[in-house]
Amino acid sequence: MEPITTEVLEMSINEARSAISAAPTIEGPIRPDLRPRGVNHLAISTTDMKAQLTYWADVLGCPTKALYWMHGVDNTFHGFVELSGDSYIAFVQHPDNPSDIEYGVTHAANPGAPVTGGATQHIAMHVDTLDEVLAMRDRIRSHGIQVMGPIDHGMIKSIYFAGPEGLNLEVCCGSDIDENQWIDPDVQALCGISGDEVERLKHPDPIESGEQPVAQPSTDPSKPQMSYPTGMYEAIMGASDADIWNGASEATPPVPLTE
Numbered sequence: 001m002e003p004i005t006t007e008v009l010e011m012s013i014n015e016a017r018s019a020i021s022a023a024p025t026i027e028g029p030i031r032p033d034l035r036p037r038g039v040n041h042l043a044i045s046t047t048d049m050k051a052q053l054t055y056w057a058d059v060l061g062c063p064t065k066a067l068y069w070m071h072g073v074d075n076t077f078h079g080f081v082e083l084s085g086d087s088y089i090a091f092v093q094h095p096d097n098p099s100d101i102e103y104g105v106t107h108a109a110n111p112g113a114p115v116t117g118g119a120t121q122h123i124a125m126h127v128d129t130l131d132e133v134l135a136m137r138d139r140i141r142s143h144g145i146q147v148m149g150p151i152d153h154g155m156i157k158s159i160y161f162a163g164p165e166g167l168n169l170e171v172c173c174g175s176d177i178d179e180n181q182w183i184d185p186d187v188q189a190l191c192g193i194s195g196d197e198v199e200r201l202k203h204p205d206p207i208e209s210g211e212q213p214v215a216q217p218s219t220d221p222s223k224p225q226m227s228y229p230t231g232m233y234e235a236i237m238g239a240s241d242a243d244i245w246n247g248a249s250e251a252t253p254p255v256p257l258t259e
């Protein structure tokens with residue numbers, strides 16, 4: 001495993017330039033209402049991969065599906081536990097992960113407590129029925145973990161409990177929330193959202209799929225950006241999609257299948 005440094009990235013890019021593989025392009029029609037339809041993996045930092053995988057298997061019944069060197073990151077493990085075939089919790093154990101918890105800053109003390117903007121407040125996982133919520137409550141309690149609930153929130157019914165390393169967890173059932181009932185005009189006004197704006201939020205523009213890929217925009221400090229060391233960010237965003245595809249992809253599993 002080599003860490004991604006500017007030098008490694010430039011080597012990868014140069015290697016990629018000599019490769020014949022082009023970046024993937026859109027092959028078929030894209031439906032206008034395309035949007036992300038679920039969480040493929042929610043990546044959570046850990047300082048104890050074994051403890052997390054064990055909790056998620058024993059307490060919640062989520063099998064471990066992957067445990068491997070995180071691609072392009074030095075000395076770092078990535079461990080995936082499965083919620084469903086297209087939804088995972090993916091732990092990341094970086095050697096420099098701090099273990100200190102500062103409630104209100106790094107973690108929320110409970111599912112209603114304050115925490116830094118952008119940080120995880122709590123994680124709610126889906127089951128289909130209230131019976132299944134209750135069965136999960138019993139499974140969790142049978143492992144000595146205390147559970148609050150169920151609580152009926154109208155559009156979902158929930159139980160709440162704690163996971164390792166200060167995780168605030170929820171299991172709930174419920175779907176197809178009716179925005180005509182659940183967008184409170186008082187809260188909308190407190191958020192500074194006008195009537196026109198809330199209509200746009202409720203009905204986003206359809207996706208536009210053109211003949212040609214959209215070019216990488218130039219760096220705009222007013223837009224959100226990932227944070228990388230100086231030079232590396234510019235190298236990454238200045239590289240072509242083909243360079244990144246060829247230079248950064250690592251598609252071979254660590255364990256070959258035997259017949």
Ligand SMILES: [Fe+2]
Nearest residue numbers: 122123124170
């Ligand atoms: Fe929640």
